[in-house]
Amino acid sequence: MTNFVDYLLGGFSNGAVIALMALAIVLVWRSTRMVNFAQVGQAMFTTYVALTVQQSSGSWVLALVVAMAAGLVLGIVVFFLVIRPVKNSDSTGAIIATFGVLIALQAGAGMIWGGDPQGFLTPVDNSGIEFAGRIWPISLYDILVLVVTAALVIGLTLLFTKTNLGLSMRAAAFNPEVARLSGVRVNRMLITGWAIAGATGAVGGVLIAPVSTISPNSFDILLVFAFTAAVIGGLDSLIGAVTFGIGTGLVISLVSGYSDSGNAPIVALVLLALNLLLKPDGVFGHHGARSV
Amino acid sequence: MKTLRSFPGNRIVWHAIIVGVVWLLLLLLNNNIDPLYSAYLALVAMYATAMFGMTILVGLSGQVSLGNGALMAVGGYVFALTSMNWQTVPFFGWEWNAVWSMVFAGLGGVLIGGIIGGLAARLKGPYLAGLTLGVAVGVPAITNRFPELLGGENGLMLTVPYPAGGYAAMDAGGEIAGEADGDVVVDPGTDEGATGEDQQYAELDLTEFDQGNDSFAEGDLLTEGDLLTEENFDAGSDQFAEDDLLTEEDFGTGTDLGIDETAADPGGDAGGDAAGFDGAGQDESELAGGGLIDAFDSEFIIERWQASMAIAVACIVAFAALNLVRGRQGRVWKAVRDDPVAAAVVGISPSGSKVSAFVVSSLFAALAGAVFAQILSFIGPGAFGLGLSLSLLVGIVLGGRASLLGAIIGALLLVWLPELVDGLSGERGWPEQITNNAPNLLYGLLVVVVVLAAPGGITGTFKSWIDKAKGRGRATLS
Amino acid sequence: MRFKFATGTVALGTAAAMALATALPAQAADPGVTSNKIVIGMTTPLTGPAAPGYKDIPVAAAAYFDYVNANGGINGRKVDLRVFDDQYNPALAKKGTSQLILRDKIFAMYGALGTPTHSAVVQDLNRRGIPDLFVNTGGASFDNPRKYPTTFPYFPSYVVESKVMGYYMANDPALKDKVKCLFYQDGEFGDNAKVGFNAAGTKFATTTSYYSGQQVAPFSAQISKLKSAGCELVVFFGVTSATAQLLGTAAKSGFAPTWMITSVGSDPSVLKGSLGAAAGPLLKGVYAPSFLVPAQDTKNAYVSQMKVIASRAGLEWNFYTYYGINTAYVLAQALKAAGKNLTRKGLINALQTKSKNFRSAAIVPMVINSxxxxxLTGYYMGQYDANLDIQRLTNYVMLATSSSSGIAKKATFRPASPTKKLLP
Known part of the structure; x- marks a missing residue:
């Protein structure tokens, strides 16, 4: 039983980071109805930027802020240079273009920062909390990760439901023609979606970096888990992405503890397949015709 | 011309003639190019085989798959396992050969494709992409679960059915295939995986090192005096003098010590060696591999064989694809892609159409995987990762989705683009970190640029140019 | 694609060959050797997830060959090393090897990295009779002269390593009574470790593993499992980036057993990069077998000289740089021993008959014969100190074979001194 509790606790903070990446994927989906393969590449790149800031200034908060700003800018740049020119004529082409961006970002990071994995300092203590006579596999830092994730989710939910900007963004994504007629500046809304997604991914990168180390390829597998979580959640749903992002983290932890971590991708595939069999539009997804 | 066109079944005949002519031209090409280009040709034919399936799945049926690389792995593993373990065809008892392995690889692809296609037919756009992404990552991971059967991460080395005389066998039976008459036949099924239990290791002769005393004593722990310093070297025979050491002071500029070449030759030692090893001396008999090396038939060019095998499979698949795409089934796929509701009204089952596209593309992918396994003479999860799956999608998008010609152009691009970027980013005296990553950076940017410059893929863009030109022509005519 | 029609060239070449046939001795020269050059090929990851650390090896080897070339070369020939980035992908390794053979016309392969990658090319290299030297993997499958007569591993295998660990754990009074557990990376590492520990008769209280692609999921579940099983000595069989995660996660959980890690799982420079200042305290006291003279032992004539070569080329002094220069040094001696009339058979012969005289920074014997x-045949046991330097614990070495039976044996071995100025 203590093992079970340990496995659950150990999976939480990892799940929170998967949730953040899944959120970024959902945000891009909401704004442009496409999947951005470069999302983890952008997060990797901005995490390197944060690392450079942290090493020179020593401030974790400053590093996080700079990473978010860089993520915002990178999201806008990718949207302007790559997505906008192809999106309307060819949505599959746009997906492939994001794959090209991913390869280029990884190579670029390798050129600038080298290929060796580098560590990232935590702002608060990362050793397990001692409570009731034993050390639990959850640290102050893990709690910070969970708090930041929760704050982001609440903030984004409020943005989309309570503000004009959020409502305009939803309108622009759901039906650009009607939105345009009602006076929404559709293009600006799409850019905003990519920018916010970039910043969200950047936060995820900075939060996972101290645990996993950072290298040009260190977030690759995260893409798969985050995409899986976003799809199971229904792609349109922020709460779905967060729920199943954390769920994925817990499943990985439990599978690693009770059987063998090599089974994790297979279990993830089986759960995904079963889920799509029962809920072809994802758990929190809306029914209705929709295409890429 | 007109009479031929009106002949019953004329379409199939025409397709057969077209494919036959292309096949012959390719074989002619294969026999006249440098073996390196034959190796590339083999890869192009292999990619094209898989991408004909992508044309049907992505282009005609409109289902974006990120997992066809994993379906190639299915074909490759079935080919490897059947050729390694089966001597005869089950139930029928016919003698096994490589064609049977291809057949079973194709069947494996059909089976897995049917399962995934059945799931996928219910899914739209990104959900399908999510499922196939899971397939691309999850299927190769299965090999790690069954290391005994599937060789785990290290994969399996397989016995490729080269023609007799073509391959001096890696004969696991123990004896070197020593005869140089070029008539050595590969012993099937003996060349089991890298971690096969049959491997014999020569016992170490430890007599020169052995202390004879196998117990762990206090004095065995290292002390300062045991450290190997230059003073500590056994100076008996070696005569190690202080100025024999290389130090920073030895250098002027660069790496040249400023010693002349003859002085660098220690004590005529090399002269003696050279005499001993010149030509076919008495030492030749000690060379275990001598026979094997001699048995290599220099007339047989392995790259040509690989290319002709890959071309054969690609042409057969191309013939099947041509008939499907330009026949009734092609229209069915397009109808469902463009308007599933309308298609259902006229009696076409949308999900049936989607599943059939998946099955066909999976069959082609599995055949390509079997070809890939023979080119590599190896099968392992590392060769069939997410990168391969995504490459197939990159190829088909760049080449042009809706036509088989686009698949061929995409296959050419997949082989040629890495060559191009290697050439562009060759030795420039940049720091290692830049030089190492330059090809990948260029490749990524090139993918983006091609998508931007040719939104419908290369064939699509050409087609729109031609349409435009035609439209202009018509406009002036009217 | 640029197709080169070679028919014309072939015809011309044939005519030229016939004209020259009378002037030349009957024996045709092997590809890749001219009177003043030897072309050598290498496939290794320079980019991608497997590149960290290993990407330093080809640069270090090239630095050594530059030094040799500047000082007269080998029997008057300069070594030209061509490297292909295979990203640890067997398909790319195959493509790269084809390019090296057919375009670069290499004389020999050297230092090709990885078991799956090399499995895709080893048959072809042997079929063509191309010497395939010092394959850079601890997988034992390539040591098979009957099957692969031209292939020569160098690295002592993971099976040997686990037998050595098993032997040491059974004999060191400080370790032998501890509750032992095994934590391994799926695939080759784990398979080989199990073979070796099985042969050594090591019993583990519990075993657990991680998936080699599992870079983002921390090892908290595995650590919890080891902790609750009461493990006092944990053997970790994995790569260095995983070691960093392991030590970090264990410290977080307050789990502090005695650690024993593999020689390839403990590169200090990578650990320092990923763990930062915490690396020293975390790594202090960790046991790890090794086979080269410790890299910080600058009083040693090998280390001091190889370090000079690295620093002249502007390279960071780490295990991979050291290892690259060391194998290049052994290769240079083999090429030298093959004589002035350099042939592929001559090189293989030289390795099989003269390797006893080759010098290197290895402090375990090298066994190459027909x-x-x-x-390399074994390891010594070492322990890390707070400066991340490995300190040698045993003045003997432990030798073993890669077979699935037999245990390690204790032996003494004293390497010969290096050649003059580290030239072959």
């Missing part, structure tokens, strides 16, 4: 191509 029956066995094992290469």
């Amino acid at each position: 029956k066995s191509h094992q290469g």
Whole structure:
């Protein structure tokens, strides 16, 4: 039983980071109805930027802020240079273009920062909390990760439901023609979606970096888990992405503890397949015709 | 011309003639190019085989798959396992050969494709992409679960059915295939995986090192005096003098010590060696591999064989694809892609159409995987990762989705683009970190640029140019 | 694609060859050797997830060859090393090897990295009779002179390593009574470790593993499992980036057993990069076998000289740089021993008959003969100190074979001194 509790606790903070990446994927989906393969590449790149800031200034908060700003800018740049020119004529082409961006970002990071994995300092203590006579596999830092994730989710939910900007963004994504007629500046809304997604991914990168180390390829597998979580959640749903992002983290932890971590991708595939069999539009997804 | 066109079944005949002519031209090409280009040709034919399936799945049926690389792995593993373990065809008892392995690889692809296609037919756009992404990552991971059967991460080395005389066998039976008459036949099924239990290791002769005393004593722990310093070297025979050491002071500029070449030759030692090893001396008999090396038939060019095998499979698949795409089934796929509701009204089952596209593309992918396994003479999860799956999608998008010609152009691009970027980013005296990553950076940017410059893929863009030109022509005519 | 029609060239070449046939001796020269040059090929990851650390090896080897070339070369020939980035992908390794053979016309392969990658090319290299030297993997499958007569591993295999660990754990009074557990990376590492520990008779209280692609999921579940099983000595069989995660996660959980890690799982420079200042305290006291003179032992004539070569080329002094220069040094000696009339058979012969005289920074014997191509045969046991330097614990070494039976044996071995100025 203590093992079970340990496995659950150990999976939480990892799940929170998967949730953040899944959120970024959902945000891009909401704004442009496409999947951005470069999302983890952008997060990797901005995490390197944060690392450079942290090493020179020593401030974790400053590093996080700079990473978010860089993520915002990178999201806008990718949207302007790559997505906008192809999106309307060819949505599959746009997906492939994001794959090209991913390869280029990884190579670029390798050129600038080298290929060796580098560590990232935590702002608060990362050793397990001692409570009731034993050390639990959850640290102050893990709690910070969970708090930041929760704050982001609440903030984004409020943005989309309570503000004009959020409502305009939803309108622009759901039906650009009607939105345009009602006076929404559709293009600006799409850019905003990519920018916010970039910043969200950047936060995820900075939060996972101290645990996993950072290298040009260190977030690759995260893409798969985050995409899986976003799809199971229904792609349109922020709460779905967060729920199943954390769920994925817990499943990985439990599978690693009770059987063998090599089974994790297979279990993830089986759960995904079963889920799509029962809920072809994802758990929190809306029914209705929709295409890429 | 007109009479031929009106002949019953004329379409199939025409397709057969077209494919036959292309096949012959390719074989002619294969026999006249440098073996390196034959190796590339083999890869192009292999990619094209898989991408004909992508044309049907992505282009005609409109289902974006990120997992066809994993379906190639299915074909490759079935080919490897059947050729390694089966001597005869089950139930029928016919003698096994490589064609049977291809057949079973194709069947494996059909089976897995049917399962995934059945799931996928219910899914739209990104959900399908999510499922196939899971397939691309999850299927190769299965090999790690069954290391005994599937060789785990290290994969399996397989016995490729080269023609007799073509391959001096890696004969696991123990004896070197020593005869140089070029008539050595590969012993099937003996060349089991890298971690096969049959491997014999020569016992170490430890007599020169052995202390004879196998117990762990206090004095065995290292002390300062045991450290190997230059003073500590056994100076008996070696005569190690202080100025024999290389130090920073030895250098002027660069790496040249400023010693002349003859002085660098220690004590005529090399002269003696050279005499001993010149030509076919008495030492030749000690060379275990001598026979094997001699048995290599220099007339047989392995790259040509690989290319002709890959071309054969690609042409057969191309013939099947041509008939499907330009026949009734092609229209069915397009109808469902463009308007599933309308298609259902006229009696076409949308999900049936989607599943059939998946099955066909999976069959082609599995055949390509079997070809890939023979080119590599190896099968392992590392060769069939997410990168391969995504490459197939990159190829088909760049080449042009809706036509088989686009698949061929995409296959050419997949082989040629890495060559191009290697050439562009060759030795420039940049720091290692830049030089190492330059090809990948260029490749990524090139993918983006091609998508931007040719939104419908290369064939699509050409087609729109031609349409435009035609439209202009018509406009002036009217 | 640029197709080169070679028919014309072939015809011309044939005519030229016929004209020259009378002037030349009957024996045709092997590809890749001219009177002043030897072309050598290498496939290794320079980019991608497997590149960290290993990407330093080809640069270090090239630095050594530059030094040799500047000082007269080998029997008057300069070594030209061509490297292909295979990203640890067997398909790319195959493509790269084809390019090296057919375009670069290499004389020999050297230092090709990885078991799956090399499995895709080893048959072809042997079929063509191309010497395939010092394959850079601890997988034992390539030591098989009957099957692969031209292939020569160098690295002592993971099976040997686990047998050595098993032997040491059973004999060191400080370790032998501890509750032992095994934590391994799925695939080759784990398979080989299990073979070796099985042969050594090591019993583990519990075993657990991680998936090699599992870079983002921390090892908290595995650590919890080891902790609750009461493990006092944990053997970790994995790569260095995983070691960093392991030590970090264990410290977080307050789990502090005695650690024993593999020689390839403990590169200090990578650990320092990923763990930062915490690396020293975390790594202090960790046991790890090794086979080269400790890299910080600058009083040693090998280390001091190789370090000079690295620093002249502007390279960071780490295990991979050291290892690259060391194998290049052994290769240079083999090429030298093959004589002035350099042929592929001559090189293989030289390795099989003269390797006993080759010098290197290895402090375990190298066994290469017509029956066995094992290469290095064992390890000594070391322990890290707070400066991340490995300190040698045993003045003996432990030797073993890669077979699935037999245990390690204790032996003494004193390497010969290096050649003059580290030239072959």
